[in-house]
Amino acid sequence: MTPRIVANRRQFLSLSAAVAGTAVFTTACGRTQASVGGLSDPFVWSTYGTGTSTYNDLAAVSDAVASDTGARVRIITSDTPVGRLAAMRADIAQAGRLGDEYFFGYHGVNEFANEDWGPQDLRMVWAPLSPHSLMVKGGSGIETYADLAGKRIPRIAANPSVNMKIEGLLAYGGLAPEDVTWVDIGYGDQPEALKTGKIDTLYQQVYGSPLFELESQMEVAWLPLDPEDTEAVKRLIDLVPTVNVLPFSGAPGQAEGEETHGLVYTLPISVYAHKSADEVYALVSSMARTFPKYEDTTLNTPRWNPEDVEVMPKLTPFHDGTVRWLTENGMWTPEAEAKNQELIAAGATYREEWAKYLATEPKSEEIAEGWPAWIAEKITG
Template identity: 45%
Template sequence: MKKILTCTVLAGVLVAGIVTSSSPDSRADPNSQLVMTTYGVGTGTYNDLAAVSDSLTRVQGTQVRILTSDTSIGRVAPLKAGSAQFSRMGDEYYFGFEGIQDFSSENWGPQDLRVVWAPMGNYGLMTRTDAGIETFEDLKGKKFPRVTANTSINIKLEAYLAYGGLTWDDVEPVDVSYSDQTEALETGRLDVLFSSAYGSNLEELASTVDVDWMSMDDDSPEKMAAVNELAPMVTIGEFSGAPGMEEGESARNFAYTVPLSTYADTDEQQVYDLVKAMDENFDRYENTTPSAGEFALDKVLTDPLVVPFHPGTVRYLEEQGLWTDEAEQRNNDLVERQAALQAGWDAFIGPADKGNLAQEWTAWKEEHLDD
């Protein structure tokens, strides 16, 4: 009889920076209640996670409690404290691993994180047709979004500019929240917006404004190197059928994961049981949200990019014939990198200028770790 994890979703709210105290060993107990963190109630990431958990509730197993936070630190802190085992994270899975951005602080530094399950998503730049933007070089001088309180998106926006040989100095930055971009494009406050490729808000926008999707058709080494230097967590993917597209039209743009992640010391069997349950019960939740279908085994990322996969996930992928020698080597290299980052941080943090940690840590890594 197959072993299946079952969940009961208990919606919880996490105030950023405040976590419930618990034993550090709670991550290593596969029989304890599972606690997961993610973005706020109503976001796509929350809805996906709730749908997965709710579907698994229908089969006997472990309860799951979902804690929400709008900040990267708020989503990772419960894992570090041991009061949560898993998190559906944004780019903080990479930022934490490297000890950069919000994690360049005395209380954090490099975190020994691992990817558990990595559904992919397509994202891109949508423009007003009347803005006259046909190439990425044409973004020069245009009203370009700078999304408030969202470092991970702004890094990707900077990477788009680099693809066109541009920087923030070459565009007219418009500070705007992620959700307000559609209205800003409609009213002309923006010439371009950044979004996932699908969504009802984009459908509504495309019904009132002529729009186009930019496409990264030039994959020359120079352009790809410019993107990778700023946003190594992205790949280039192709999508079609997005709002504003004609039948048969497609665009090449960013594809990246908002993965379910955990720390390296989370029990291997617990991780294995979870990923097996998500796979074997996929038909229970695949149509419950617009993006839940990306949790399918044949769609998730199976090759490590910037953070290693957890051993429990590796074991399941091996059983499914989806773990290659190349993936194993890349995973081992990333595990070794984390060990070097941890050792490097321990040597770095003592004499470092505490008021300038982010810049000094980046410079230290470039000198000691990066080619």
Template identity: 30%
Template sequence: MRITRNTLTAGALGAVLAWAGSAGADDITLPGSIAMTAYGTGSAGYTQMAALGNHLQNNYGTSVRILPGENDVARMTPLRTGRVPLCSCGIASFYGAEGVFMFAGPDWGPQDIRVIGTSIANFGLGLAVAGDIGVETPADLEGKRIAYIRGDDALNVGVEAFLAFGGLTWDDVERVEFPGYGRSFEGIIADQADAAFTMTVAPPAQQLDASPRGITWPRLDPDDTEGWARFQEVAPYFQPHTVTAAAGGHDEDNPWIGSSYPYPILVANRDVDDELVRGLLRVLIEDNEQYKDAAPGLAGWSLDNQNMEWVIPFHDAVVEYYKEIGHWTDAMQEHQDMLVDRHRTIRIAWGQYVSDDPPRDEDAFKEGWMEARAAALEEKGMDPIFR
């Protein structure tokens, strides 16, 4: 899978902003209320959605109801069942589209979801480590107490990738299990664990920084090609990132040399109403200057921060919008078509697998599905990524 980042040239960006300004906010169509799931109330993702909700209420009369979820099951289930049309998710949305990890089980399967927008700003995503244990690089994590969040593959794979960068696995550290993301940071502050995965500007990271233990972020040397190869073999959606907003005093003068991927990732089911998607996307893109300072990371929703060739296909209404404003290329269409074909292939393979009387034992079911999934993708010349 080819993962690149495309941004507008200065001239094209100016043309888009001029188009947006001429359209005017009065022609944006939004419902009276919008419901979505998001990370827990202490998370950066929740904070961003709450701030965006205030903007929608104050400017469009649209109320936003956020259902906080402490793990991927809590966030993705309401989307799957139709209880909410949107999820302000993490990388579990990618796992859902791919039908892996928790989505490889008989109760889930690959999810037919689409991206509305993503945020990539000056923050990063990484392993927050207590500042009193002398960790400077991922290799220094050996023997340390690392948080493992039950039911949250996204956070756990992020930890696994950092360990891999340092040539380590879960077998080289002490795994400490927690029931949720917020609880893991309470555990670090209480000296029950030493590290947990998070966004660098998330409130729990700020709380750890303010605690007696302090905070540090292991440096990911951009010149360590072998370390990065191990890192991206575990989690290919990551990219190197110079982070200028992170707990612990990191700014433009003192950046953290680390990593990132889009967060939050606003997704919807493929069949969600086009008008909802279009209206919300227009607010995200066209109003960014108005709301970007309301919470850390909101600037990452701007048009020039969108990754146009990432790992989950866009909703059809998103593609139409970008075509209208002149921000769509043949290369983007080719990538979109590839992703749509990839995920169609995965869902067809799932349908065939579950119709062939698969094993009832959950572990055997997952093993058989991952083999069938890999075979279907490889038959079409696509990388399974996960096995």
């Protein structure tokens, strides 16, 4: 990941604040599709690869929702943000559990700053939190983030979201991108690469099945964050303001009862805005109603508790169907509604200005830089 992309993302974060029974229906692509229990049948999710903690959580939730509604529920996977969101845009998947592409896409930045994409009209549906961190080999001599100087660090292919988190963690340790050796690699290839010594650390959700398998083969450890080190945390948050520094436990490499502070942030269920409010409401209702059935399925599914999910929109608005459910359950505030409307208005501005920007016929290689500059001028003057 380059400093250029980092700057663009930070610019857009600040701009967001500134602007800020069976039936039949027809999909966005014009084909008819059955609806069972209020959901499309089949109801298809898009998410990270098989074996990741993100996938495992979603599989547990999907089983409960399928049993509850009677709809067939399927999961398709991709290791890349574009791949996950492309399935949703093509209406192959009705929803996705996404990484930061939920707001990269909303703002049309990073890998979405090109003629094929631009700002996407997305909405959040459900926002459970997940812990992530950097894992190293036990006995490697890497005990702090400062110890990563000169080490081989993964740069995840087509995933600026993860790369930004890694750069933020380096900044926590007082390191710049040029202080390490970058190794280009796929997200799901990291555990094997750490095992074979191709990389010196990996970044993933801490409860992924491949990480427990890795623990069975070698000693592993997590690099801890210190929430009391305010200067280091500030360097981290300045680069990745969407994360929280919170403890996790029960991960590979941890003793029973041990806690380690890592990055905790949402990998939300998201949909396109045109999705039916009734269908989204049915989905949220089912996920909340069936929570006791999947609560203890994985180490992270307890965080899907309706009482613990994020309910204040930050970078992308919530869908009307979710707002309806939150309102009925006393979880939607006037402050949340005001922020939601601000973000909806901002998204409309992004999409309107995107069309105007493309009309200037920018060169493809100039869009990643030109689009942030264009929208910054239009919004802030």
